[in-house]
Amino acid sequence: QSVLTQPPSGSASPGQRVTISCSGSTSSIGSNYVYWYQQIPGTSPKLLIYLNNRRPSGVPDRFSGSKSGTSASLAISGLRSEDEAAYYCATWDDSLSAWVFGGGTKLTVL
């Protein structure tokens, strides 16, 4: 069972907007930055969002991140077929002294 809680799956049609939630605790998300990673099947995870809401160069502005209290979310607008992937949230946990990940959300583009 993962320290961070994400819905296991989600789906939406092309062009729509989808939001993926990530719930933690005061020692994890409540005290540290949140990161999001995208993993297309058969490939390595790729950094999508860092420091809660910043995008690395090359990541489209269709992707956005936010954090409030002990929860965070990733929003994808203008959904495209190539966005079909698993999405993982991550943060440092002060109590565990460890990096922790969510269980991942598998996004299906209908």
Next chain:
Amino acid sequence: QVHLEQSGAEVKKPGASVTVSCKVSGRSLRELSIHWVRQSPGKGLEWLGGFDPEVGETIYAQSFQGRVTMTEDSSTDTGYMELNSVTSEDTAIYYCASILVGDSAFDPWGQGTQVTVSS
């Protein structure tokens, strides 16, 4: 641009040790903090440990303490992860991932190394 190249797939018997390497290019190993993350079949990501530049030593996830050792060879810019006393539960894809000193995100990741434990 940093690139991480990992060693090839491994098949081990229960009780054996396995070592995975991670060759850095594009930057010196001294400019990076190498971490190791695994992904069990059909499951999510699990952090094993990595170098913490703030304390100047490698830190390990509690569940792997005493069973995993991470080392680095600065002369070849290569990091290593050795996992001992493996069981079928350790069958997974093992990734190395780097954090640039001064940053905080795992970026980039290696291509992954499949480790299979089977009798």
